[in-house]
Structures are given as C-alpha cells and as structure tokens.
Amino acid sequence: MTTIGNLICLTPRDSYVVDEPIRRRGLLGRLEGATGPFVRSPGIGFPYLVGFLRKDRVLSSGTRVAVQHDKIEGPTPFEDILRDKVDLRRGDRDVLFVTAYTNSAREAYRRAREARAAYAAAGKRLTVVFGGPHASSVPDEATRRGHVDATVAGEGEWAAAELLNDIREGRAVKPIYRSEFARIRDRGTLALDMGIWQGLRRRPQQIVASTTFARGCKLDCHFCAVFLTNGPNVRNRDVSDVVEEIRSQGPACTRETIGEIAPGLYNSLLKALVRLPVLGSLWSDRLIARMGPGFTDRFFFWDDNLYNAAGSFKALCEAIRPLGRSWAAELTIDLAEKPELLKLAYDSGCRDLFLGIESVSQTAIDGLDKWSNDTKAMRERVIRVHNAGINVMGAFVFGLDGDDPSSFDRTLEFIYDTGIDFVVANIIQPYPGTGTFKDAISSDDLLPCTRCPAHSDVAMDYNWPLFDGAHVLVRPKGMTIDQLQEGYYYFLREVYSLTGIVRRFRGHAYELPRAASHLARNYLVSRYGMIKTAHAIRRKSARPVNSIGATEHGTSATGPRHDRAQPAASPRRVKARPIADASNARG
Numbered sequence: 001m002t003t004i005g006n007l008i009c010l011t012p013r014d015s016y017v018v019d020e021p022i023r024r025r026g027l028l029g030r031l032e033g034a035t036g037p038f039v040r041s042p043g044i045g046f047p048y049l050v051g052f053l054r055k056d057r058v059l060s061s062g063t064r065v066a067v068q069h070d071k072i073e074g075p076t077p078f079e080d081i082l083r084d085k086v087d088l089r090r091g092d093r094d095v096l097f098v099t100a101y102t103n104s105a106r107e108a109y110r111r112a113r114e115a116r117a118a119y120a121a122a123g124k125r126l127t128v129v130f131g132g133p134h135a136s137s138v139p140d141e142a143t144r145r146g147h148v149d150a151t152v153a154g155e156g157e158w159a160a161a162e163l164l165n166d167i168r169e170g171r172a173v174k175p176i177y178r179s180e181f182a183r184i185r186d187r188g189t190l191a192l193d194m195g196i197w198q199g200l201r202r203r204p205q206q207i208v209a210s211t212t213f214a215r216g217c218k219l220d221c222h223f224c225a226v227f228l229t230n231g232p233n234v235r236n237r238d239v240s241d242v243v244e245e246i247r248s249q250g251p252a253c254t255r256e257t258i259g260e261i262a263p264g265l266y267n268s269l270l271k272a273l274v275r276l277p278v279l280g281s282l283w284s285d286r287l288i289a290r291m292g293p294g295f296t297d298r299f300f301f302w303d304d305n306l307y308n309a310a311g312s313f314k315a316l317c318e319a320i321r322p323l324g325r326s327w328a329a330e331l332t333i334d335l336a337e338k339p340e341l342l343k344l345a346y347d348s349g350c351r352d353l354f355l356g357i358e359s360v361s362q363t364a365i366d367g368l369d370k371w372s373n374d375t376k377a378m379r380e381r382v383i384r385v386h387n388a389g390i391n392v393m394g395a396f397v398f399g400l401d402g403d404d405p406s407s408f409d410r411t412l413e414f415i416y417d418t419g420i421d422f423v424v425a426n427i428i429q430p431y432p433g434t435g436t437f438k439d440a441i442s443s444d445d446l447l448p449c450t451r452c453p454a455h456s457d458v459a460m461d462y463n464w465p466l467f468d469g470a471h472v473l474v475r476p477k478g479m480t481i482d483q484l485q486e487g488y489y490y491f492l493r494e495v496y497s498l499t500g501i502v503r504r505f506r507g508h509a510y511e512l513p514r515a516a517s518h519l520a521r522n523y524l525v526s527r528y529g530m531i532k533t534a535h536a537i538r539r540k541s542a543r544p545v546n547s548i549g550a551t552e553h554g555t556s557a558t559g560p561r562h563d564r565a566q567p568a569a570s571p572r573r574v575k576a577r578p579i580a581d582a583s584n585a586r587g
C-alpha cells in the first residue's frame with residue numbers, strides 16, 4: 001500500500017493574463033493589493049472533487065489537501081508551496097492535480113514542470129495529474145508530450161477515484177483515466193467541500209457562494225465543448241442537495257459573534273458600521289451578508305444551462321425561494337417563452353442571467369445549431385427578461401458564417417435598443433473536439449498562428465495561449481481577418497465606452513442610485529474585471545472596422561497582438577434599430 005501524504009489542487013493563470021497583464025490597476029486594484037481581494041470565485045471543480053473523494057473515503061484523513069489558486073494568489077513558487085502548504089513528512093507520495101481550460105494549458109504544463117523540479121529537489125515522489133476542460137478535449141496531449149503522469153478526462157470524480165486507488169494499491173498509473181458520465185440524481189451522489197478554499201494564502205473576504213443543479217445541456221451547439229466535459233445528456237441532481245449546499249455557504253459571523261472576527265480593513269469597517277447607533281441595529285444582518293467574511297449572499301449556479309426542462313426548473317425555483325437569497329445563472333433564452341417561469345425565477349431570487357444571444361444573424365445562429373435562439377423573437381425575449389426584474393448579461397460571438405463587416409454595428413444597434421445590461425464578446429474559437437474545430441481542419445481554414453511556436457518553452461499540439469476568445473484563429477468567410485480582429489476591438493470599445501454604457505441604461509435620469517450602480521458596475525467590470533475587454537478598450541487608436549481594406553494581415557507566427565499600432569480614426573456611431581430588421585437584412 002502507498003500512502004498519499006498531500007493532495008495539491010492547482011489552478012493556473014490564464015495565458016492571456018501571463019502574456020498581457022493589466023499594468024494599470026487603478027485605485028481599487030491598489031487597495032486590493034494592500035488589503036487582499038474582497039470577492040472572488042475560485043471555482044467549483046476542486047470542491048466537488050475533494051468532497052467526493054472524502055465522502056467515498058478514497059482520501060483518508062491522513063491525506064492533507066492543499067489548494068494553490070494562481071489567479072487569486074499569484075504564481076507562488078513551488079518551493080514556497082512545499083514549505084507553507086504541504087507537509088512533506090506525510091505519506092510515501094504526493095499527488096498534484098492541475099486543472100486547465102484550453103487557454104491556460106501552457107501555464108498548467110509549466111506549473112507541472114516546476115512542481116516536478118521542486119519535488120525532485122526535496123527528494124519526495126510526486127504524481128502529476130492533469131484534468132479539467134482541456135484534458136477532456138485533448139486527453140492524450142499532456143502525457144504524450146511528457147508534461148504529466150496521467151490525465152483525467154470527462155467527469156473527474158469517478159476517474160480520479162480510480163487513479164488514486166491505483167496509486168494507493170501500488171499499481172502503475174495509466175496515461176488516461178476516463179469515466180462514464182454517471183447518474184447524479186440520487187441524494188448525496190456528489191458532495192461539495194467549499195471549505196478547501198480556506199487554504200488560500202490570500203483568502204478573499206468573500207467567496208462567491210456556488211452550486212450546481214445539473215450537468216450537461218439540452219443543446220449541442222456546434223462550437224461548444226460542454227459535451228466533452230459534462231456529457232452529452234442532461235443529468236439533474238436532487239434539489240434538496242442543492243438547497244443544502246447553498247445553506248452551507250453563508251457569512252462566517254453573526255451580529256452576536258462579530259467581535260470575534262479576525263482583524264483587517266474589511267472587518268474593522270464592518271464592525272464600525274454594525275456598531276453605529278441606528279444604522280447598526282437596522283441593517284446589521286444585511287451589512288454582515290454584504291461585507292462580512294465567508295461567502296457572498298448572492299449565489300451562482302455553475303450549470304452549463306440552468307433551463308433544460310420546465311418541470312425541473314420550476315421545482316428548483318420553488319425549492320430555493322424560501323432561502324430568501326438572490327442568485328445568478330447561465331441559461332438559454334427560450335426561458336422567456338414562459339413568462340410564468342420568469343416570474344417564478346425572479347420570486348426565487350434570480351437577479352442576473354447570462355444569456356448566450358451569440359448573434360443577430362439567423363444564418364449564424366443556424367450554423368451553430370442553437371435552436372433555442374430565434375433572432376426575430378430575440379428583442380421581445382430580452383424585454384420580457386427585463387420586465388421580470390432580471391438583468392441580462394448578453395454573450396455575443398463574431399466571425400460566424402453569416403457575419404460580415406456590418407455585424408459589429410448591427411449588434412451594437414440591437415444592444416442599445418434592448419438595453420442589455422452587461423456584454424461579453426468573443427471571436428469564434430475552434431476549441432478542440434468541437435464541430436468548429438473539425439470544420440476548420442477539414443476546410444484547411446485554421447490560421448498559421450494556431451501552430452505551436454517553434455520557440456515555445458512548452459511543447460503543445462497547437463498554440464493554446466491564443467485560444468482566448470480574443471484572437472482570430474479560423475479564416476472568416478464574410479470578412480477579412482483584419483476586419484474581424486479590429487471589428488471585435490471596435491465593438492468592445494464602443495459598448496463599454498461611457499456613451500455606450502449610458503445608452504444601455506434602461507432607467508430614467510432621475511433614478512440616480514440605479515444609474516450610478518449601472519455606470520459603476522459596467523465601468524469597473526470592463527476596466528478591471530474582464531481583462532480581454534480591458535485590453536480592447538485600451539486600444540484607443542484603432543481604425544473603425546469599415547475603413548479596413550480587403551487585404552489580410554495579422555497572422556504572424558505569434559498571431560495578432562493587442563498592442564499592434566493602428567492609425568487613429570473615430571468609430572462611426574450607430575442608431576438604434578430593432579433586431580428583427582437587422583436579422584432580416586442578413587436574411
């Protein structure tokens with residue numbers, strides 16, 4: 001028998017942050033640098049994995065679980081991790097789990113290399129295991145290229161359990177562990193251990209309360225890799241498990257115990273406010289929920305699509321309504337076809353929905369197989385969500401078949417017309433394993449910049465750091481590469497310009513608190529929260545997309561860069577026009 005002494009769960013940084021860090025951090029950034037982050041969402045993959053392994057006693061109490069989250073803590077050197085977070089005297093062997101999206105695969109492989117060197121120097125045996133979305137999409141890359149000892153593909157819980165049992169029983173690990181997508185409906189099948197994030201070195205004041213109701217999606221969009229990580233079918237959980245998970249994530253103190261919380265700027269401020277004569281007695285619970293240490297009051301569903309069936313959605317909303325907490329989720333906009341479900345969602349606490357609107361062109365939507373979307377009905381559906389009292393974060397994709405240089409302005413028209421509260425935009429990406437990737441390979445439309453650079457310090461099948469949603473990787477059909485790249489930047493600059501933010505405000509000028517909240521949230525999230533958007537906004541001197549000629553540029557070996565100089569010009573302003581007109585125009 002082999003005893004596993006330490007299990008390290010490592011989340012690397014995204015490559016676009018490593019290659020193009022935000023240098024100007026602003027006042028809030030500097031404040032957070034001094035006081036520690038206020039709120040962060042470290043994720044839910046490792047908490048479910050560790051909870052499952054502990055529940056099924058695959059991990060004994062003798063194994064210490066350590067977490068290292070490079071996005072929150074920075075890329076701590078492994079020598080420091082070994083000194084501060086693990087106990088090298090425990091057990092015969094340690095295990096490092098590294099998770100990565102495709103964009104962070106290079107950083108994952110680099111961290112695996114650093115870990116091996118540190119363990120070799122420390123004289124302790126280590127097994128490095130790669131998991132997460134990229135491992136599910138390209139299961140053989142990491143072991144074939146020698147970056148790790150084993151890969152866990154698909155659903156992590158069962159595959160990781162098999163791997164750890166092999167280690168414990170002294171068997172050689174296999175290159176790939178892959179499990180079927182198991183049924184998760186029975187109570188207690190999954191177990192969430194958000195407590196692992198207590199081990200963060202710079203623990204945020206609040207961690208976003210998180211849960212999952214189902215894995216998988218009722219759709220199978222052409223560009224989406226969800227079927228590889230969460231399976232081809234929808235698998236619901238028992239709503240009672242979901243409710244329990246939410247209940248277990250709350251503030252770490254009450255009004256009675258607030259005197260016992262740790263020192264620090266956030267806690268000192270909270271204590272001072274709660275002790276104020278009138279405000280304190282009236283608002284103490286709310287202040288503790290909003291500012292206190294522990295978890296956020298608002299919780300987030302990590303489901304790929306929370307609206308897979310009317311019945312299960314209704315049951316979920318009814319179960320969480322008594323909690324009296326607000327929530328946010330990602331789901332398909334066909335929910336708006338059922339106003340009674342929208343109302344129920346609002347009554348149960350839904351305040352923000354992330355909706356994959358994708359495109360104002362029905363041709364583009366049809367090419368994605370996204371049958372939940374109908375561009376003619378989209379304006380009405382967004383208005384229904386708004387009328388239900390729910391904010392919309394709309395996600396858009398450019399470079400689809402059916403897009404042309406006018407797509408950026410037509411999308412802006414739709415956004416201003418409907419008053420979409422927050423906007424996310426990406427250039428279509430050929431994520432490995434998806435239909436988009438297979439099409440690009442078979443039509444030879446993958447651009448040369450997608451090849452792994454000859455000078456890369458990490459061997460990869462493709463140039464994964466460019467797979468970030470902000471680079472053109474597939475030759476577009478309706479415009480040039482430059483038009484797509486510059487149009488994407490232009491779109492983000494416009495939609496998050498001060499004028500763009502104001503034009504998206506749905507209230508009245510006299511609603512000052514609401515207007516201030518809309519302005520502040522949009523400004524902060526676009527300048528400091530969404531890094532790719534922040535890069536696009538800072539490209540102040542780019543040309544308007546319609547002035548770009550038909551020649552193709554920007555496909556050097558390292559791909560188009562955010563900081564490539566462009567001549568200055570003023571982007572053309574757009575007037576509001578209903579989406580139905582826009583989509584018909586594309587026809």
Ligand code: SF4
Binds near residue numbers: 218305370
């Ligand atoms: S609706 Fe969203 S999660 Fe579902 S397949 Fe399409 S893109 Fe993926």
